[in-house]
Structures are given as structure tokens and as C-alpha cells.
Amino acid sequence: MVVYKQADTLKELEQILDLQQRNLPKNISAEESTKEGFVTVEHTLDLLKSMNDVCGHIIAVDDDQVVGYALCMHPKFANDIEVLRPMFQEIDKTIEGQVNYMAMGQICVAKSHRGQGLFRKLYHTMKEKLPEGFDTIITEVDGKNKRSLAAHTAIGFQELKRYHTLDKEWVIIILQ
Template sequence: MVVYKQANTLQELEQILDLQQRNLPKNISQEESTKEGFVTVEHTMDVLQAMNEVCGHIIAVDESQVVGYALCMHPKFAEDIEVLRPMFHEIDKALKGKVNYIAMGQICVAKTHRGQGIFRKLYQTMKEKLPIGFDTIITEVDGKNPRSLAAHAAIGFKTLAIYHSDDKEWHVIMLK
């Protein structure tokens, strides 16, 4: 049985990084990235831990193994991951500071557990665990990741902005 909760041990954070590694474009084929999707950012343990201390990452655990995660990223980390800096700039430009939001820094479900509703349940749990005063989740998806774009649209994400950075088209999307 899959349990959904906030990460609170070093072992869970290590398992998040392991699952992340298994889904980076450099570690999967082009065919697999097109069909199954991929993750873009490669986090360090230091940044992952710091983010988790502010707002615990949401994880799906099956028999003590992390099989899915949604990383919670408070806007105060906007400058900490270079590839995400343009996203925060676009969010600030679109919202003009009118919405308190948590960025979903990355979501991933293990290949063995896809198609079981884990993606949806990770977001549902994230909404339930948002810090007081936050009512919106914002993330971005690479335009070359149609599986992720479709999955986010299916649970109610709406486009906030589309921009180009590092020869990529990014879709900034929001869930209220």
C-alpha cells in the first residue's frame, strides 16, 4: 500500500535523489524521455535538505521505498538553482506579488508505479500540506515533455506564462 507524507529522514531524501537520477535525460534514452517524460533539475543533497526544512517534500512510499515525490520549493530559494531562476522571474512578472505560492520544484513517479494515480495523489497531498498563508502551487514544464504537460492539465493546472530560456520552451503553470 502506498502512503503519502512529507519527507522527514535522510534516507527518504537519498531515495528522492536516487529516483531523480533514474529519470534525468542523461540517464534515459530519447525514446523513453519522449514516451515516459523526464526530470530536468539535478538537486544536491544540501539544497534538497534546505528546501525540505522550510516545507517538507511530498513523497509516496511503498514498503519503505520512495516511489514518487513532489518537491516543495518556497520562493525564498528562487536564486539557489540556476536553471529555475528564469521561472521565478516569470512568476513574479505574471503575479506581481499578488499570490502567495509554493513552487513545485519537480515531480516524479517511479516507472514501476506509473498509471496508479500517484501523480494526482502527490499533488492532492501537497495542497493539503501547504504552509499557512499559501494557497497556490506553481511549477514549470519543459515544452518537450508532453506527458507531463498533459498530466498537469488533467488535474487542473492552467498556463500562467510561456517563455524561452536556454533554447527551451517553458510552460509556467498554476494550480489553485
């Protein structure tokens, strides 16, 4: 049985990183990244722990194994991951302080558990566990990641803005 909760042990954070590694473009085929989607950012354990200390990451656990995660990234970490800096700049320009949001830093479901509703439940749990004063989740998706864009749209995310950095198109989306 899959349990949804906030990460609270070093072992869980390490399992998040293991699942992340198995879904980075450098570790999967181009065909798989097109069909199944992929994650973009590679976190360090220290950064993952620091983020978790501010707002616990949401995890799906099956038989003591993390099989899905949604990383909570408080805006105070906006400058800590180079590839995400432009996202936070674009969000700030677009919402101009109108909402207190939590960034969803990355979401991933293990291949063994895809198609079982974990994606939706991870976001539902994240929304329930947002710190007081936060009621909105904002994230961005690589414009080439069609599977992820479709999945986010299916659970109620709406496009906030598209922008380009270097050779990538990013889609910033919001769930209120």
C-alpha cells in the same frame, strides 16, 4: 500500500535523489524521455534538505521505498538553482505579488508505479500540506515534455505563461 506524507528522514531524501537520477535525460533514452517524460533539475542532498526544512517534500512510499515525490520549493530558494531562476523571475512579473505560492520544484513517479494515480495524489497531498498562507502551487514544465504537460492539465493546472531561455520553451502553470 502506498502512503503519502512529507519527507522527514535523510534516507527518504537520499531515495528522492536516487529516483531523480533514474529519470534525468542523461540517464534515459531519447525515446523513453518522449514517451515517459523526464526530470530536468539535478539537486544536491544539501539543497534538497534545506528546501525540506522550510516545507517538507511530498513523497509516496511503498514498502519503505520512495516511489514518487513532489518537491516543495519556497520562493526564498529562487536563486539557488540556476535553471529555475528565469522561472521565478517570470512568475514574479506575471503575478505581481497577487498570490502566495509554493513552487513545485520537481515531480517524479517511479516507472513501477506509473498509471496508478500517484501523480494526482502527490499534488493533492502537497495542496493539503502547504504552509499557512499559501494556497497556490506554481511550477514549470519543459515544453518538450508532453507527458508532463498533459498530466498537469488533467489534474487542473492552467497555463500561466510561456517563455524561452536559450534553446528551451518553458510553460509556467498554476494550480489554485
